[in-house]
Amino acid sequence: MLLATKLLRPGLPAGFLSRNRPLQALDDATARQVCLVCAPAGYGKTTLLVDWLKQRRKQAAWLSLDAGENDPVAFWYAFCSALGQLNARFINNVWPHFADTGEGTRPGVHQLVNELWAWSRSWAANDAHYLVIDDFHTLSDPGLLSSFDWFLDHLPNNLRIILVSRTQPDLGLARRRLAGSYQMIGEAQLRFCREGTEELFAERFNLVLSADQIQQILARTEGWAVALHLTGLAWQEQGHYGQLPEPARHEAQGLSDYLMNELFQRQPDAVQSFLIHVARLPRFSAGLCSALLQREDSEAMVEYLVRHNLLVQALDDRHEWFRLHDLFRDWLNSMPLPATREHALRQRAARWLENQGYTYEAFEQWVALSDWSSAARLVTLHFLLWWQQGWLPRAERCLQQFPRAWLAANPWLRYLEGFILFQRGELINAAQALREAEHCFSHHPYWAPEEEPLFPAGQSLPDVVRAEFPLHMASLRAHIARLGGDIQTAMALSKGLSDEAQFSDSPLLDWTLAGCCTDQFYRMNLPLARDFGFRAIHQARRNQNASCQIVSLIWLVTSLVQQGEHRDAMAWIDRTQEAIGPRWKNNVWAPNLYCQRALILREQNKLEAAAESLNQAFTMATDQLMPQCLVYFEFLRWHIALNRGDFDTAEQAIEQIEYWHSRQDVQHWHYTVLEPDLMRALLRAAQGQIDTLLAWTHHFDPNLPDMPTWLDFARLAVWLRVQVDLGGDIADPLSHFREQAKAGNVITWQTKAALLDYRLAQREDRPSARQFMHQALWLSVQHDQLRTFLDDGPGLASGLQDCLEDQGVAKEAGRILAAMGVDVPRQAEANDPLSDRERQVLALLESGMSNPELARELGISLSTVKAHLRNIFVKLGVKNRTQAISRAGKFGFVC
Numbered sequence: 001m002l003l004a005t006k007l008l009r010p011g012l013p014a015g016f017l018s019r020n021r022p023l024q025a026l027d028d029a030t031a032r033q034v035c036l037v038c039a040p041a042g043y044g045k046t047t048l049l050v051d052w053l054k055q056r057r058k059q060a061a062w063l064s065l066d067a068g069e070n071d072p073v074a075f076w077y078a079f080c081s082a083l084g085q086l087n088a089r090f091i092n093n094v095w096p097h098f099a100d101t102g103e104g105t106r107p108g109v110h111q112l113v114n115e116l117w118a119w120s121r122s123w124a125a126n127d128a129h130y131l132v133i134d135d136f137h138t139l140s141d142p143g144l145l146s147s148f149d150w151f152l153d154h155l156p157n158n159l160r161i162i163l164v165s166r167t168q169p170d171l172g173l174a175r176r177r178l179a180g181s182y183q184m185i186g187e188a189q190l191r192f193c194r195e196g197t198e199e200l201f202a203e204r205f206n207l208v209l210s211a212d213q214i215q216q217i218l219a220r221t222e223g224w225a226v227a228l229h230l231t232g233l234a235w236q237e238q239g240h241y242g243q244l245p246e247p248a249r250h251e252a253q254g255l256s257d258y259l260m261n262e263l264f265q266r267q268p269d270a271v272q273s274f275l276i277h278v279a280r281l282p283r284f285s286a287g288l289c290s291a292l293l294q295r296e297d298s299e300a301m302v303e304y305l306v307r308h309n310l311l312v313q314a315l316d317d318r319h320e321w322f323r324l325h326d327l328f329r330d331w332l333n334s335m336p337l338p339a340t341r342e343h344a345l346r347q348r349a350a351r352w353l354e355n356q357g358y359t360y361e362a363f364e365q366w367v368a369l370s371d372w373s374s375a376a377r378l379v380t381l382h383f384l385l386w387w388q389q390g391w392l393p394r395a396e397r398c399l400q401q402f403p404r405a406w407l408a409a410n411p412w413l414r415y416l417e418g419f420i421l422f423q424r425g426e427l428i429n430a431a432q433a434l435r436e437a438e439h440c441f442s443h444h445p446y447w448a449p450e451e452e453p454l455f456p457a458g459q460s461l462p463d464v465v466r467a468e469f470p471l472h473m474a475s476l477r478a479h480i481a482r483l484g485g486d487i488q489t490a491m492a493l494s495k496g497l498s499d500e501a502q503f504s505d506s507p508l509l510d511w512t513l514a515g516c517c518t519d520q521f522y523r524m525n526l527p528l529a530r531d532f533g534f535r536a537i538h539q540a541r542r543n544q545n546a547s548c549q550i551v552s553l554i555w556l557v558t559s560l561v562q563q564g565e566h567r568d569a570m571a572w573i574d575r576t577q578e579a580i581g582p583r584w585k586n587n588v589w590a591p592n593l594y595c596q597r598a599l600i601l602r603e604q605n606k607l608e609a610a611a612e613s614l615n616q617a618f619t620m621a622t623d624q625l626m627p628q629c630l631v632y633f634e635f636l637r638w639h640i641a642l643n644r645g646d647f648d649t650a651e652q653a654i655e656q657i658e659y660w661h662s663r664q665d666v667q668h669w670h671y672t673v674l675e676p677d678l679m680r681a682l683l684r685a686a687q688g689q690i691d692t693l694l695a696w697t698h699h700f701d702p703n704l705p706d707m708p709t710w711l712d713f714a715r716l717a718v719w720l721r722v723q724v725d726l727g728g729d730i731a732d733p734l735s736h737f738r739e740q741a742k743a744g745n746v747i748t749w750q751t752k753a754a755l756l757d758y759r760l761a762q763r764e765d766r767p768s769a770r771q772f773m774h775q776a777l778w779l780s781v782q783h784d785q786l787r788t789f790l791d792d793g794p795g796l797a798s799g800l801q802d803c804l805e806d807q808g809v810a811k812e813a814g815r816i817l818a819a820m821g822v823d824v825p826r827q828a829e830a831n832d833p834l835s836d837r838e839r840q841v842l843a844l845l846e847s848g849m850s851n852p853e854l855a856r857e858l859g860i861s862l863s864t865v866k867a868h869l870r871n872i873f874v875k876l877g878v879k880n881r882t883q884a885i886s887r888a889g890k891f892g893f894v895c
Contacts, residue, residue, distance in 0.1 A: 042226030060130035120156035191223025279332035411440035564783020
């Protein structure tokens with residue numbers, strides 16, 4: 001006799017919280033004839049189905065299985081009994097055909113299919129009926145699964161089968177997926193997200209948690225429903241509102257009994273032993289397990305863990321490396337192994353990992369063994385590789401475990417401390433760490449405490465390590481000087497590095513070239529900054545240095561934007577992401593790519609898209625990103641908010657800039673970031689309150705220092721713009737500004753200078769005003785300076801309208817007026833026979849450049865240059881360069 005409880009739909013637990021996201025996923029999945037809800041224990045599979053049936057008011061039957069249904073006759077009897085909840089004919093007419101005959105259950109299955117089809121055509125059947133089969137993973141009989149697979153192939157259209165299982169059953173699911181008759185809901189859809197977690201703790205446990213607490217819980221539980229519920233119960237019972245309980249998190253959350261009863265004890269002894277041993281490793285593969293356990297069935301055991309959903313997750317697309325859920329791993333590690341056994345296991349793992357090239361994973365194992373000699377050896381030999389691959393955050397955690405004696409004797413370890421301090425913006429402490437590293441280098445020739453040899457007997461410190469250490473020191477000193485505002489020292493150190501003969505083969509060349517790009521930008525030499533940026537990216541690409549590629553791009557893109565090369569700037573971002581591959585998002589510097597996209601989009605006046613891209617940068621940013629980067633992010637947010645008239649956000653950005661700047665040992669303001677007082681003055685001016693800005697201009701000295709920086713000229717541009725409206729004498733400062741803009745090929749400043757000349761001529765009622773406006777417009781035609789015009793403020797509209805009759809700039813004047821919200825006559829949109837790139841080529845022709853020089857200047861191939869010239873000649877009706885320049889001058893295409 002079948003237990004009646006097997007056919008009863010379970011109830012929902014008290015305080016159950018319904019979640020829309022998995023319910024909607026189930027709506028989509030149950031549109032197919034077969035739906036599988038598959039996840040490890042504790043992910044809320046059964047409660048989801050119960051809630052879905054209740055919410056959607058579906059007509060459904062329910063069947064719960066256990067190991068007893070592995071007998072085919074018992075299973076089909078239970079199956080028919082479940083269908084009997086929909087219609088009694090499946091017991092009365094079908095069950096007799098499942099008699100225990102020589103043919104087994106085949107006649108009964110055939111009769112069941114016939115009866116289902118007959119029923120589907122009757123008036124008593126609805127458009128869709130559902131049968132939920134819970135705990136389907138308990139079935140293992142091959143014959144039974146084969147007959148059920150055949151049954152699923154012959155379902156009538158109105159019957160939906162929903163399987164709830166901890167493992168994926170052998171039912172030809174791939175074939176059904178291709179046919180469109182099957183869909184699975186897995187862990188990804190069942191995990192709790194941030195919003196769901198916050199709602200769960202508020203509604204179910206009456207706990208209001210901070211964003212940091214929610215993030216901490218999600219990081220530990222990975223959205224695992226049972227862990228979240230047990231955490232909430234533990235916090236509620238203990239009245240605990242601080243950090244997660246330490247160190248016995250799982251016991252405090254009540255997970256121990258659950259993991260033991262629901263997962264561990266259900267596995268064979270061999271699997272239990274395998275789990276306890278691999279839990280000693282944060283990541284594992286079949287090859288590593290074979291070396292670790294000295295057994296030949298490791299691949300089969302790993303496949304078993306995956307197939308049975310034992311809280312194991314693949315770490316790569318090839319399914320070679322895996323990890324256990326952190327909570328499960330912690331719990332398994334609480335099961336002690338004999339000390340000698342654990343020590344031997346970790347030693348085997350460390351040696352195998354090192355031999356296979358997984359040096360950081362080997363380093364972790366040596367640290368766990370407190371084998372500081374082996375750990376320091378790996379740091380000494382492989383630190384640069386870890387740096388390039390973005391492993392510094394993990395290296396920092398391991399570094400903190402080294403005894404002080406090792407930190408005092410090994411210059412690489414002390415240098416690593418200095419580098420991490422630099423990443424945090426602690427420049428004073430970083431410089432002190434470098435001084436101590438230099439002392440170690442001079443006074444500890446063995447790079448280890450006397451009683452702890454760094455290398456095995458007969459081996460000495462590699463010469464290449466000794467040779468590269470001073471280069472690393474000089475490179476980091478250059479970065480510290482650069483960030484601290486001492487550009488002269490930074491440039492001198494970088495030049496010294498470039499002159500080192502052995503440096504040409506060192507990966508440090510990537511970072512030195514990137515630093516030189518930054519220095520030249522700061523000194524307003526954009527052509528040279530571009531050159532260093534291109535070289536840094538190409539060099540980093542050859543060395544597969546993703547971090548340096550992204551960092552180099554920061555100032556390369558900024559240089560291109562300041563030269564009006566927006567398309568090229570965006571193309572370099574795309575090329576870099578493509579060169580790095582999908583892993584670029586995992587790099588600590590990745591948010592900078594979104595920030596650079598936002599910078600370009602703002603220049604193109606695509607403010608909504610710019611704000612969205614910048615939000616992505618903030619979302620991706622981690623606590624490992626340098627505070628300096630966040631200063632730049634907030635400065636761009638201030639710009640975008642100001643352009644959009646979102647003054648509250650602009651004020652918040654200023655406050656955040658002050659906060660992030662306070663986190664660093666930096667006394668000056670950064671390369672392109674105005675000081676907060678000036679930012680607030682500009683913000684008030686945008687709101688119609690100019691007193692603060694006027695007060696700032698009264699204290700500003702337009703006589704710049706002997707070696708002015710980018711920021712000096714940025715401040716001067718603000719002062720000039722205010723003074724031209726006040727009627728002040730700006731002739732000499734404006735001349736200096738104009739000359740510097742031209743010398744550094746800063747197109748944005750050249751445009752600003754032309755607009756300042758226009759306003760000055762207009763103020764003095766000079767006829768040359770139109771000429772200056774035409775000059776500014778032509779720069780915009782060549783380099784898309786829309787944002788520069790819009791940022792200049794009101795008062796340009798009349799001058800732009802006067803240029804609507806000038807054929808060469810009419811379209812650009814109309815585009816800018818339209819962006820200002822001014823109606824433009826339609827005829828002003830004509831008069832543009834040449835494309836933007838063709839006009840750019842034509843302008844360079846006037847300077848006498850050859851075809852190869854044009855290709856280098858524009859960053860395009862020689863054949864592309866020739867194609868552009870052919871198009872220009874045809875459109876202008878000329879035969880050579882001289883005729884093209886002459887004809888273009890008549891129509892205003894060349895100034």
